[in-house]
Amino acid sequence: MTLYAHVGHWAVSLIYAAPAILLAGALAVSTIRQRRREAARRAAGGERPAA
Amino acid sequence: MTSLRRIGLLLTPLIALAALPATASAHGLVGKADLPLPTWLFAWAAAVVLVISFAALGLLWQQPRLQRPRERRLFALGAWADVLGGVVGIAFFALLVYSGLAGTPVATANFAPTAVYVAFWVGLVIASALFGDLFRLLSPWRALARAAAWVAGRVRPAGAPLPEPLAWPRRLGQWPAVVTIAAFAWLELVSVDRDDPQLLALLALAYAAVQLIGMSVWGIETWSRRGDGFTVFFGLFARVAPLTRRAGVLYLRRPLDGLPSLEVLPGTVALLCVMIGSTTFDGASGGPLWTDLAPHLQDRFHDLGLGLTSAGEAAFTVGLLACFLLVALVYRIGIAGVRTVDRERSARELAGAFAHTLVPIALAYAVAHYASLLIYQGQALGFLLSDPLGDGSNLLGTANWTIDYTVISATGIWYLQVVVIVLGHIGALVLAHDRALALYRGGRAALRSQLWMLAVMIAFTGLALWLISAANA
Numbered sequence: 243m244t245l246y247a248h249v250g251h252w253a254v255s256l257i258y259a260a261p262a263i264l265l266a267g268a269l270a271v272s273t274i275r276q277r278r279r280e281a282a283r284r285a286a287g288g289e290r291p292a293a
Numbered sequence: 294m295t296s297l298r299r300i301g302l303l304l305t306p307l308i309a310l311a312a313l314p315a316t317a318s319a320h321g322l323v324g325k326a327d328l329p330l331p332t333w334l335f336a337w338a339a340a341v342v343l344v345i346s347f348a349a350l351g352l353l354w355q356q357p358r359l360q361r362p363r364e365r366r367l368f369a370l371g372a373w374a375d376v377l378g379g380v381v382g383i384a385f386f387a388l389l390v391y392s393g394l395a396g397t398p399v400a401t402a403n404f405a406p407t408a409v410y411v412a413f414w415v416g417l418v419i420a421s422a423l424f425g426d427l428f429r430l431l432s433p434w435r436a437l438a439r440a441a442a443w444v445a446g447r448v449r450p451a452g453a454p455l456p457e458p459l460a461w462p463r464r465l466g467q468w469p470a471v472v473t474i475a476a477f478a479w480l481e482l483v484s485v486d487r488d489d490p491q492l493l494a495l496l497a498l499a500y501a502a503v504q505l506i507g508m509s510v511w512g513i514e515t516w517s518r519r520g521d522g523f524t525v526f527f528g529l530f531a532r533v534a535p536l537t538r539r540a541g542v543l544y545l546r547r548p549l550d551g552l553p554s555l556e557v558l559p560g561t562v563a564l565l566c567v568m569i570g571s572t573t574f575d576g577a578s579g580g581p582l583w584t585d586l587a588p589h590l591q592d593r594f595h596d597l598g599l600g601l602t603s604a605g606e607a608a609f610t611v612g613l614l615a616c617f618l619l620v621a622l623v624y625r626i627g628i629a630g631v632r633t634v635d636r637e638r639s640a641r642e643l644a645g646a647f648a649h650t651l652v653p654i655a656l657a658y659a660v661a662h663y664a665s666l667l668i669y670q671g672q673a674l675g676f677l678l679s680d681p682l683g684d685g686s687n688l689l690g691t692a693n694w695t696i697d698y699t700v701i702s703a704t705g706i707w708y709l710q711v712v713v714i715v716l717g718h719i720g721a722l723v724l725a726h727d728r729a730l731a732l733y734r735g736g737r738a739a740l741r742s743q744l745w746m747l748a749v750m751i752a753f754t755g756l757a758l759w760l761i762s763a764a765n766a
Contacts, residue, residue: 258759261340262752
């Protein structure tokens with residue numbers, strides 16, 4: 243509750259974290275997409291997963 | 294929707310928040326530093342510098358270069374250096390304890406608080422990063438233990454060997470150092486008695502006694518490298534230095550060269566998180582988030598039956614622990630990211646493999662955060678050494694010195710802090726890049742693992758700049 247009550251005081255600070263959040267988010271999305279592509283390729287070709 | 298538009302949509306609310314007038318976040322308080330740009334833009338600019346550095350490293354640094362230190366012998370620095378350093382360290386320690394016990398209880402007029410929090414805790418960090426492992430030379434308890442061992446070796450009956458020290462439990466690693474540094478951080482940042490000269494003197498004596506017992510049980514060198522929190526703490530920073538002393542010889546090496554060979558033991562990563570986390574809390578405790586939150590936390594503890602002072606200390610303890618965990622969490626997320634491209638190594642192994650990259654970050658945090666304290670309060674050592682008890686004496690003729698607050702402006706301090714933070718994180722990025730090349734021999738895994746470490750470095754850079762901006766607000 244306290245955090246929400248004073249959100250205007252500290253939420254602006256999130257701007258400092260934006261570059262890291264953007265990069266980490268992009269990497270996470272990229273990792274998920276890559277895994278999906280690999281899973282689709284394995285399913286299509288019946289290949290064994292890479293070690 | 295294009296990628297650029299998506300990014301724009303993501304950024305819009307953040308930019309709108311940042312564009313709010315300063316009074317919305319700081320209640321009209323005027324910043325000390327006169328800056329031409331909003332402070333958050335410095336964080337973004339620092340992130341851009343890191344990204345450019347990352348790209349430059351990828352292009353120009355394609356083979357591991359730091360995994361084997363290159364050292365050049367300078368000159369012999371024999372046992373006399375240990376004796377001299379030990380005498381200086383014991384004299385400093387004795388003055389600290391004497392002034393704490395016999396001097397005035399007024400913290401600003403007594404030598405002990407400034408000696409502990411400025412000369413020792415901050416000054417020695419910077420000196421270690423510049424000149425190497427000075428505390429190993431200066432440590433009063435190590436000097437006393439070595440002197441006692443030397444005397445024991447002389448007076449023992451011929452043929453009677455000295456008892457062998459116990460073997461250090463592997464699982465204990467450097468956890469005693471973690472406890473020591475966390476406890477010191479608690480004293481500095483949480484305890485209401487942090488400036489009490491008498492308490493500081495008694496704690497220094499108690500700590501020295503524990504060190505002497507530890508050295509007698511596990512051996513001087515083993516205890517120093519594992520159990521003595523301050524030797525471990527300053528030793529980590531000394532690995533950044535271009536100088537190192539080994540077997541009585543002084544060597545010159547490249548800065549950061551001592552870090553890749555860091556021996557990572559149980560507790561080493563935790564120690565680094567405690568080091569960064571304690572500085573984080575020191576900065577955050579002056580910012581709007583904590584000043585809003587702390588009274589409510591204090592009320593909760595007061596409702597549980599604690600007195601107001603104890604409730605305040607409990608609230609600050611929670612904040613300190615939260616900062617330890619926050620730093621550990623950021624690093625852990627980065628390691629989890631690295632693990633998505635390296636399934637062969639466990640998260641623990643990877644955390645250890647990149648642990649040395651946290652040292653320049655810890656150094657940058659410490660220097661940036663305490664720069665003004667060292668520059669201003671460090672001058673107080675001039676008159677406190679002349680009047681350590683605060684009783685009006687003038688032993689060195691410098692008791693009338695005062696602190697010159699015009700030596701550097703608040704704006705100058707700000708730019709110094711930004712430069713130190715960016716340089717520290719570039720150093721960390723270089724170390725991470727070099728380690729990734731050594732681990733993965735180039736290729737896609739190396740690139741992706743470094744991208745995750747880049748995210749960690751940018752996160753710590755943003756956090757550091759947020760902290761100093763809160764202090765400057």
